[in-house]
Structures are given as structure tokens and as C-alpha cells.
Amino acid sequence: MASDLPEELELLQQTVRDYVKEHVAPHAAKYDESESFPEVPYAKARELGLTAVNVPEAQGGTAMGTLAGSLIVEEISRVCPATAVTLSVHNSLVCGPIAKYGNEEQKKRFLPKLASGEWLGAYCLSEAGAGTDAADQSTKAVRQGDSFVLDGAKLWITSGSHAGLYLVFARTSPPPDAEHRSRGVTCFVVERTTPGLSVGKKEQKLGIRASPTTEIVLDRCVVPAANVLGEVDKGFRIAMDTLDAGRIGIASQALGIAQGCLDESLKYAQERRQFGRAIAEFQAIQWKLADMATQIDAARLLTRRAARMRDAGEPCGKEAAMAKLFASTLSNRAADDAVQIHGSAGYSRDYRVERLFRDARITEIYEGTTEAQRMVVARALLG
Numbered sequence: 001m002a003s004d005l006p007e008e009l010e011l012l013q014q015t016v017r018d019y020v021k022e023h024v025a026p027h028a029a030k031y032d033e034s035e036s037f038p039e040v041p042y043a044k045a046r047e048l049g050l051t052a053v054n055v056p057e058a059q060g061g062t063a064m065g066t067l068a069g070s071l072i073v074e075e076i077s078r079v080c081p082a083t084a085v086t087l088s089v090h091n092s093l094v095c096g097p098i099a100k101y102g103n104e105e106q107k108k109r110f111l112p113k114l115a116s117g118e119w120l121g122a123y124c125l126s127e128a129g130a131g132t133d134a135a136d137q138s139t140k141a142v143r144q145g146d147s148f149v150l151d152g153a154k155l156w157i158t159s160g161s162h163a164g165l166y167l168v169f170a171r172t173s174p175p176p177d178a179e180h181r182s183r184g185v186t187c188f189v190v191e192r193t194t195p196g197l198s199v200g201k202k203e204q205k206l207g208i209r210a211s212p213t214t215e216i217v218l219d220r221c222v223v224p225a226a227n228v229l230g231e232v233d234k235g236f237r238i239a240m241d242t243l244d245a246g247r248i249g250i251a252s253q254a255l256g257i258a259q260g261c262l263d264e265s266l267k268y269a270q271e272r273r274q275f276g277r278a279i280a281e282f283q284a285i286q287w288k289l290a291d292m293a294t295q296i297d298a299a300r301l302l303t304r305r306a307a308r309m310r311d312a313g314e315p316c317g318k319e320a321a322m323a324k325l326f327a328s329t330l331s332n333r334a335a336d337d338a339v340q341i342h343g344s345a346g347y348s349r350d351y352r353v354e355r356l357f358r359d360a361r362i363t364e365i366y367e368g369t370t371e372a373q374r375m376v377v378a379r380a381l382l383g
């Protein structure tokens with residue numbers, strides 16, 4: 001099928017493919033093994049403007065939007081899902097909401113350094129007791145003159161140790177009742193250098209090991225009231241609207257992982273010979289490849305539909321959840337099949353599918369679990 005992308009996005013896609021080949025692929029296994037931040041791929045991503053797609057041109061961005069972000073994440077995830085999620089969180093969960101909800105002064109202060117990648121963004125919603133039930137926030141923010149004092153701990157924060165800017169959600173008012181716990185939460189933009197913000201424990205993970213996931217501790221952290229994004233007590237809406245965009249990013253990550261599994265499996269199945277012929281000649285292998293390719297196309301259509309809706313300013317909560325649900329379950333099936341096609345080689349770190357198999361698992365967990373996506377879709381269906 002001919003590409004349905006406009007010329008500028010086809011150009012971007014090709015640029016990212018070249019970048020991945022030259023600056024990501026040679027390093028991905030090494031960063032995974034050492035569980036270290038992908039410094040070289042990130043530095044080059046900054047140079048190429050891959051950190052600027054959700055920033056308006058007035059603040060140094062390219063304003064290319066959600067579909068562009070999706071293409072970037074998909075292409076990088078074929079080879080290094082950890083580098084891809086670093087950019088996905090930065091673009092969708094941090095630059096996006098500041099560009100959308102920030103006032104002019106906030107955009108001027110925060111967006112140029114995010115666009116250039118000098119500041120990497122982190123999104124701090126989850127806590128020990130607030131996972132799927134994200135409204136159950138116990139981090140507190142108390143008004144003191146022109147500031148708020150934040151106390152609490154955020155868990156599982158992507159890029160926590162490397163970020164320059166954090167979007168932090170905290171409770172500013174008690175909820176009116178148990179049914180409405182999403183009320184009374186405020187979104188704060190917090191600079192890394194703010195006294196009282198520190199990086200806590202780093203998680204030891206199964207996959208995306210080059211993406212540092214840490215605790216963020218807020219201990220009498222004094223944040224100027226001028227750093228409130230949107231309105232006081234109304235931050236939970238920003239959190240949820242932002243996650244619609246984030247889920248398109250994770251759907252793109254899952255899609256890229258599945259495509260990477262197909263790329264590797266096609267190659268291996270034609271090289272590996274058993275019973276005197278390439279294993280690609282066996283129907284059992286062909287059916288796996290055919291199913292993978294078919295479902296990848298479906299995931300891509302769902303993901304790009306959601307991205308286009310987001311770019312058009314249409315509500316896309318249901319479509320983003322459908323894309324993430326479908327693409328993330330697919331990526332795990334595709335990774336499982338890819339390891340099977342590789343036989344013992346697929347169980348070895350010498351082959352990329354071993355890493356993709358571990359990396360695929362997270363796509364069903366973060367930015368809302370598979371169960372949470374089904375809840376979003378069902379709620380939209382049932383009204």
C-alpha cells in the first residue's frame with residue numbers, strides 16, 4: 001500500500017530511520033545490558049529536533065504534532081523501545097500539556113529548554129497507593145503566600161534521574177466525597193533544581209532497562225504559585241487528557257516493537273535452515289509471519305487514527321485506549337512468536353528479539369494497564 005502520510009512526515013520517517021540505523025542500533029544492547037541512560041541516541045535526537053515536535057514554533061519547537069511523535073516512537077521502538085519511551089514521555093506527557101494548558105509566561109519560561117532537549121521532561125502522577133486508581137493522590141501541596149509547599153513521593157517515574165523538568169500532581173484540597181477523589185488535585189511544573197525535590201530509588205526492571213525509572217521525593221519542596229499549570233484543584237483533568245496523548249505514544253511504541261519482531265523474524269526465517277531448507281518454507285512459520293503482519297497493519301491504522309484525531313483537536317480518549325489495548329497485546333504476542341521462530345537463538349542476548357520480548361511487557365502496564373484501557377473503552381460505549 002502506498003504511504004498515506006504527507007510528504008513532510010514521510011521525510012521525517014526516513015530521517016528517523018537513518019538516525020536509528022546510525023545512532024541507536026549500534027548502542028541499544030549495550031545500554032540495556034548496563035542499564036544506563038541512552039546518552040548517544042538522546043544527544044542526536046536533540047540535534048534532529050525530535051524533542052521539539054509538541055512545542056510551538058514561537059518557543060523554538062517544530063509543532064509537528066501527535067502523528068509526527070507517533071512516527072518517531074514507532075521507528076525507534078523497532079530497535080530500542082527504551083530510547084523511544086524517553087522521547088514519548090517528554091513529547092506527549094510534558095511538552096504537550098505545557099503547550100496546551102500553559103499561560104504565555106509559562107510557555108516562554110519552560111518550552112524553549114524542553115524543545116532543545118536541554119531539559120528532559122518527566123511526568124509524576126503515580127504513587128505507592130495511586131496506580132490504576134490515580135485519583136487517590138496523597139502527595140500534598142499547601143499554599144503559603146506566593147508558593148505551594150509539596151510533600152510526598154512519586155513512584156515509577158520515567159527519566160526520573162535525568163529530567164530537568166517535572167510535571168507533578170498533588171492534592172491541594174480534600175475531595176468532597178469518596179466518589180469525587182479526582183477533585184482537588186493540582187498540576188505543578190517543577191524544575192529539577194527546586195530545593196526539596198530529590199531522586200529516590202532506581203527500579204531494577206525486566207525490560208526497557210535503558211530508561212531509568214525512579215522515585216521522586218518531595219520534601220517541603222517550595223514551588224511558586226506561578227508554576228501551577230491550569231487551575232488550582234483542576235489538575236486531574238489535565239492528567240487524564242494528557243494520558244490520552246501518552247497512550248497514542250505507547251501504542252506507537254508497542255507497534256514499533258511488533259514491527260521490529262517481524263523485521264527480525266523475516267530475516268531469521270529465511271536464513272535458518274532445517275531439514276534441508278529455510279524454516280520460512282514451513283507453513284507453521286509462514287502463518288506466524290502472516291498473522292504478525294496483518295495485526296501490525298491493524299494496530300498502525302488504529303494508532304494513526306487516534307493521532308490524527310488528537311491533531312485535529314477532537315476528543316480521542318476511546319480511540320487512544322483502543323489503539324493502546326490492541327497494539328500492546330499484539331506486541332507481546334508478536335514478541336512471543338518472534339522468540340519461537342528464532343528457537344534457542346531467540347532466548348539468547350545475542351539476538352534482538354530477546355530484548356524486544358522483555359521490552360514488550362511494559363506496554364500492557366504503563367500509562368494505564370490493559371484492564372484500564374478496557375475500562376475506558378467500555379465507559380465510552382456505555383455512556
Ligand SMILES: Cc1cc2nc3c(=O)[nH]c(=O)nc-3n(C[C@H](O)[C@H](O)[C@H](O)COP(=O)(O)OP(=O)(O)OC[C@H]3O[C@@H](n4cnc5c(N)ncnc54)[C@H](O)[C@@H]3O)c2cc1C
Nearest residue numbers: 123124125126131132156157158213365366367368369371
Ligand atoms: C517502567 C515503568 C515506567 C512508568 N513510568 C511512569 C511515569 O513516568 N509516570 C507515572 O506517573 N507513572 C509511571 N508508571 C506507573 C504506571 O503507570 C502504573 O504502574 C500503572 O498505571 C499501573 O499501576 P499499578 O502498578 O499501581 O497497578 P495496580 O493499579 O495496583 O493494578 C494491579 C493490577 O490490578 C488491575 N486493576 C486495578 N484496578 C482495576 C479495576 N478497577 N478493574 C480491573 N482491574 C484492575 C490492574 O489492571 C493490574 O493488572 C510507570 C511504571 C513502570 C513499570
